[in-house]
Amino acid sequence: MNELDLLGWDARWASAFAALDEPELFAARVVFEHGRFYEMSTGVGTISAVSAGSLRHAAGSSAELPTVGDFVALRPAQAGTGKLATIRQVLPRRSRFSRRAAGKTDVEQVVAANVDTVFLMMGHDGDFNLRRIERYLAMAFASGARPIVVLNKADLATDLAARVQSVNATAAAMPVLSTDLTQPDGARPLLPFIEPRKTIALLGSSGVGKSTLLNLLAGSEMARTGATDARTGRGRHTTTRAQLFALPGGALVIDTPGLRELQLWDAGEGVDAAFPDVAVAASACRFGDCRHRDEPDCAVRAALTSGVLTADRYDSWLKLHTELASARPRRGPRR
DSSP, X not given: OOGGGXXXXXXXXXXXXXXXXXXXXXEEEEEEEETTEEEEEOSSOEEEEEEOHHHHHHOSSXXXXXXXXXXXXXXXXXXXXXXXXXXXXXOOOSOEEEEEOSSSSOOEEEEEXXXXXXXXXXXXXXXXXXXXXXXXXXXXXXXXXXXXXXXXXXXXOSSHHHHHHHHHTTTTTOOEEEOOTTSTTTTGGGGGGOOTTOEEEEEESTTSSHHHHHHHHHTSOOSOOOOBOTTTOSXXXXXXXXXXXXXXXXXXXXXXXXXXXXXXXXXXXXXXXXOHHHHHHHTTOSSTTOOSSSOTTOHHHHHHHHTSXXXXXXXXXXXXXXXXXXXXXXXXOOO
């Protein structure tokens, strides 16, 4: 095992790197991004780097530029020049958690790359929202990573069992775990899903406890956390940019900023995976291109009428597919 192996490097990435056939290059993983500047880990230390002009020029969009979690090929800086190492190539991504960037522009934002497991975090407090969990799940399934729903602040739930049951009915058979991260052993339910050399991304609203979880898992303050707001009962947001951390046990964690807006990007298959009840019903529709609105012999509408499918689930599924369909004509193919 070499030093990069500790960051999740394996034979597949080594093969992709070797195929570049440029002996002067070396590999590293992006741990932090700030505009055109990056902090990289080589497994034995960190270095600063910038994207090469040729890489920026060849990129079809900003989503193809390096992001936290990427493995990249670097050209070392020449000694004595004062320049930084340059990122020449982003190695093929195994997964990418993307959303439509906040604002009016129709742009993909890659939140994290090469993630094995996504902890989709939501509070048992005023943050709780079943429809948002469905949206998180759709994006996670589309990313290629394994989603796990983490319901934090269990001490604030008035009926914990009923709350967890409602999420289990929504979570497409994915694990649903409750935590109270104010307790020293509050992260215990998550430990079976944390493995050496595997990467976990923490995703959720501001103040849900992502940085608190990271610090509990690390046994030290790796990320700054804010005190609870007495007016809202929510933790104050402190993480402003995604960052990758190595835990003492060998697992890797990407802490991300709170997602104020969570608009889907190229997540059609993810929506279907997040709504298996709708997908099963749709497979029995008379027409293959059924829109599940007012077409004859629509099995989805029949399931809705019979009560097999709830109105909330149908409305949520329809809203997400409508959102995707309205944006699709403005986008090119995903690269």
